[in-house]
Amino acid sequence: MARRAPYRKAVLAAALFTSLLPGIAARAAEPPAAAAAQAPEVDDRRILVMLKLGAEHYRAGADYGGGGYGDAVGEASRVRAARRIAKEHGLHFVENWPMPVLGIDCVIMEVPAGRSLEAVTAALSALPDVAWSQPINRFHVEGAKAVPMSAGPNDQLYPAQPASQQWQLDRLHDFATGRGITIAVIDSRVDAAHPDLAGQISSSQNFAGEANRAAERHGTGVAGIIAARANNSVGIVGVAPGARVMALRACWERPGGGTVCDSLSIAKALSFAIDRHANIINLSLSGPDDRLIATLIGISIARGADVIAAVDSSRKDNGFPASVPGVIAVAEKGLSPQRGHVYIAPGADVPTTEPGGKWYLVNGSSYAAAHVSGLAALIQQTNRANGTHVATATALGTRGETNACASLARAGSLVDGNCSLAR
Numbered sequence: 001m002a003r004r005a006p007y008r009k010a011v012l013a014a015a016l017f018t019s020l021l022p023g024i025a026a027r028a029a030e031p032p033a034a035a036a037a038q039a040p041e042v043d044d045r046r047i048l049v050m051l052k053l054g055a056e057h058y059r060a061g062a063d064y065g066g067g068g069y070g071d072a073v074g075e076a077s078r079v080r081a082a083r084r085i086a087k088e089h090g091l092h093f094v095e096n097w098p099m100p101v102l103g104i105d106c107v108i109m110e111v112p113a114g115r116s117l118e119a120v121t122a123a124l125s126a127l128p129d130v131a132w133s134q135p136i137n138r139f140h141v142e143g144a145k146a147v148p149m150s151a152g153p154n155d156q157l158y159p160a161q162p163a164s165q166q167w168q169l170d171r172l173h174d175f176a177t178g179r180g181i182t183i184a185v186i187d188s189r190v191d192a193a194h195p196d197l198a199g200q201i202s203s204s205q206n207f208a209g210e211a212n213r214a215a216e217r218h219g220t221g222v223a224g225i226i227a228a229r230a231n232n233s234v235g236i237v238g239v240a241p242g243a244r245v246m247a248l249r250a251c252w253e254r255p256g257g258g259t260v261c262d263s264l265s266i267a268k269a270l271s272f273a274i275d276r277h278a279n280i281i282n283l284s285l286s287g288p289d290d291r292l293i294a295t296l297i298g299i300s301i302a303r304g305a306d307v308i309a310a311v312d313s314s315r316k317d318n319g320f321p322a323s324v325p326g327v328i329a330v331a332e333k334g335l336s337p338q339r340g341h342v343y344i345a346p347g348a349d350v351p352t353t354e355p356g357g358k359w360y361l362v363n364g365s366s367y368a369a370a371h372v373s374g375l376a377a378l379i380q381q382t383n384r385a386n387g388t389h390v391a392t393a394t395a396l397g398t399r400g401e402t403n404a405c406a407s408l409a410r411a412g413s414l415v416d417g418n419c420s421l422a423r
Helices: 006-029 072-088 117-125 162-166 217-227 263-275 291-302 365-386 392-396 404-411
Strands: 046-052 092-099 104-110 130-135 138-141 147-149 182-187 201-206 244-249 251-253 259-262 280-283 306-310 328-332 343-345 350-354 358-362
Touching: 046 072, 046 117, 046 263, 072 092, 072 104, 092 263, 104 263, 117 130, 130 291, 182 217, 182 263, 182 365, 217 244, 217 251, 217 350, 217 358, 217 365, 244 263, 259 263, 263 280, 263 291, 280 365, 291 306, 306 365, 328 365, 328 392, 343 365, 365 392, 365 404, 392 404
Parallel strands: 182 244, 182 280, 201 244, 280 306, 306 328, 328 343
Antiparallel strands: 046 104, 046 130, 092 104, 138 259, 147 358, 251 259, 350 358
């Protein structure tokens, strides 16, 4: 790939600045974030009850489509057992969601108002037929307020991408593009029809349990950083434009602002990703420690997937799920300047895809994690091409500022640490 001359970069930068002016003006007119109306939080009285499956019901090698498994008699038996437990403990049975990968039936029950969720889950966890019980936790994405922008012609946003210079993306793509690698993006709804994402989405599933079918910003932005199409004359270039994305909706935008998820929706999406053999799982979100999600993440890693999560800068332990053993924790440099024990990647003023065929600027560790998910795809493809088995965390090297060229060099012999040819 030919290198751009300095004067050409200057011309493109000037054009980009011109294209940004309407967005900057619009941002200046926005009310302060603190003044924006916030939708009231709903008191979620649901809990999760993990019923153990008997050996005659649990068939680990059976096909699983995400909605049920086993014969009708076994299904009816499990529902009867769940209803019995609910009745005995004064609870309301809502539904059950089989998770064969864990050997459990995840049953959703509702606790009447006035009763402690913690006390109820503790009592249920002590039952012999229950593996454990827990409340449904609430999670949020790790992105800052976005800035609208408009895109100019002929990929003029590529020079504005921090990774285009810091990671030398065009040189990385001489060696790997992520071809053959599948990345599960567990997030809000991705705009699969966006011109930079059309053809890049291998599967689109909704686990959030809402009827809203409109594309959402956070998931679309994360997917764009990972796998936006290259050389299509519009927008940006993904870190891994040859990879394919599983767009798994587990989060949703609230009318008053913000994007949230919960234990059940994330667990359903993780189960789907595990069952469909996703190579990489991107979790640009954080929340309280959650046993169900941690267990599923552990299975994902044990089966060879890379799990990449955004750091919660408000917590010293990096937050959950970034703190789960084996997870690759990533932060944006400006949010975590003292965190030498996590990976640092571009996450400030990053242009990416926005629903409706648009582009905008984003900030936050959500988008830093997306960069590393894309880089993990390049590393995995390099391993396959060279017959090597370098773990992604090993290829990334010492925690701190991520050196993409050096990471790819550690995974194979086609590139050196300066992204120069070594063939």
